[in-house]
Amino acid sequence: MRNSLRKSRVISALAIGAVGALALTSCGGGVSDSGGNDSSDKASSKYVEATSGELNLYTWSDYFPDELVxxxxxxxxxxxxVDYYDSNENLEAKLRASDGAGYDVVVPSDxxxxxLKNDNLLMKFDSSTLPNGGNIKDDFLDVYFDEGRQYSTPYLYGTTSFAYDKDVIKEDLTSWNDYFNPPASAGKVGIMNDxxxxxxxxxxxxxxxxCTTDGTELQAAQDLLTAFKPHVGTINSDAILERLANGEQSMAMIWNGAAHRAMQEKPSLTYVYPKEGIALWQDNFTIPSGAKNVDQAKTFLNWMLDPENMAVAVNFQAYASGVKGTDELMSPKLAKxxxxxxxxxYxxxxxxxxxxxxxxTNYTKIFETFKG
Incomplete structure (x- = not known):
């Protein structure tokens, strides 16, 4: 998921490490029972708190707790x-096909x-106009993908690597090269549809x-994936933790929060910090340009900036958040x-x-060849 041109360090209670310069407190807000605004209202930064109606949230699979719903x-x-997708590209395709309509809040990665904002598929609203806008951590305000938070508010952030079952795979796996050249004991390996x-x-x-355009480098990645394909059991971003936790797979590419949850069920699993590095990503709440329930959407974003609400997602999903006060509300088991x-x-x-x-386009060609 997840990228940044600006790089600074965030040290949280998790010691989660470097976060690219990837945050204001609550009071006030008008009251609205309406289901949305016309296009001119949607372009404004005014916050009107909704007290009825409905909201259509489109988010990653298994990524918003029922308790919060x-x-x-x-x-x-x-x-x-709540409706679900399994990749940023599927989200993008859905919004392009509908010209930004169909959902009121979506959760793209950085x-x-x-x-999406560069292609006018997101609504501009300025997070500082939300009553809880001040709860955004300073390091999460001037992010490369949305300077000053004019189109988004932070949700959760984490890393992407792979996990494996040490009771099944006796070899010590320490690199992406180990993942793409798995030992026979690994059986069929899981990889994301991303x-x-x-x-x-x-x-x-x-x-x-x-992001290379060098033909030799692209071919080397393609050749590696082609050789890896016979070892692949699933190309799927859904239910990764379940497949690892129940022993269906012994190794899979996975997000760190999902790995943590799988490890609670199967302690023999370990999350790898490869010597070649791992991606640090951030997911965000945004409002599509064609959203119908805009007041409800802003009310939702503001509600999720309350640390008590965000902490429910943090402790359930097992990721850190860019909202002040959530680190202190994190469960001790998660923090360790x-x-x-x-x-x-590291x-x-x-x-x-x-x-x-x-x-x-080069990535798409490589990935589609791999999947085919």
């Missing part, structure tokens, strides 16, 4: 409908926020540069997890710059 409706009177993560990880293993706490001295968890359209 119920609590949001109880607290606000707004019915929350680089995808930049793509072309950016997959191709970038292959480029890490082969020593190529991200090896999948969440980046090892001391400084290779970094944001990855987004690719241009031309560069992404």
């Amino acid at each position: 119920k609590k949001f409706t109880k607290d606000t009177g707004i019915k929350l409908n 680089y995808m926020v930049e793509i 072309q950016v993560e997959v191709v970038n990880s292959a480029l890490r293993a082969t020593g190529g540069e991200f 997890s090896e999948a969440i706490v980046i090892p001391k001295g 400084d290779l968890a970094k944001p990855v710059k987004p690719c241009s359209n031309e560069e992404l």
Whole structure:
């Protein structure tokens, strides 16, 4: 998911490591029972708190707790409908096909926020106009993909690597090269349905540069994935933690929060910090340009900037958040997890710059060939 041109360091209670310069407190707000605004109202930065109606949220699979769905409706009177996708590219395709309509809040990763806003698929609203806008951590305000938070508010952030079962795989796996050249004991391996993560990880293993247009580097990544394909059991970003936790797979590419949750069920799993590095990403709440329930959407974004609400997602999803006060509300088990706490001295968890359209075309060709 997840990329940054600006690079600074955030040290949280998790010691989560470097976060690219990827945050204001609550009071006030008008009251609205309406279901939305016309286009001129939607372009304004005015915050009007909604107390009824409905909200259509489109988010990553298994990425918003049912507890929060119920609590949001109880607290606000707004019915929350949730639909799911499994990659930034699927989200992008859906918004392009509908010209930004169909949903009121979507959850793109950092680089995808930049793509969608540049193509006028996101609504500009300025997070500082939200009553809880001041709860955004300072390091999460001037982010490369949305300077000053004019189109988004932070949700959760984490890393992408792979995990494996030490009771099944006796070898010590320490690199992306180990992942793409798995031992026979690994059986069929899981990989995400995410072309950016997959191709970038292959480029890490082969020593190529991200977003490269060099034919030799691209071919090396393609060859690695072609050789890896017979070892693949699933190309799917859904239910990764379940497949690892129940023993269906012994190794899979996975996000660190999902790895933590799988490890609670199967302690023999370990999350790897590869010597070639891992991606540090951030997901965000945004409002599509064609959203119908805009007051409800802004009410939702503001509600999620309350640390008590965001902490429910933090503790359930097992990721850190860019909202002040959530670190203190994190469960002790989560704050000590090896999948969440980046090892001391490991400084290779970094944001990855987004690719241009031309560069992404190369990624798409490689990934589609791999999947085919």
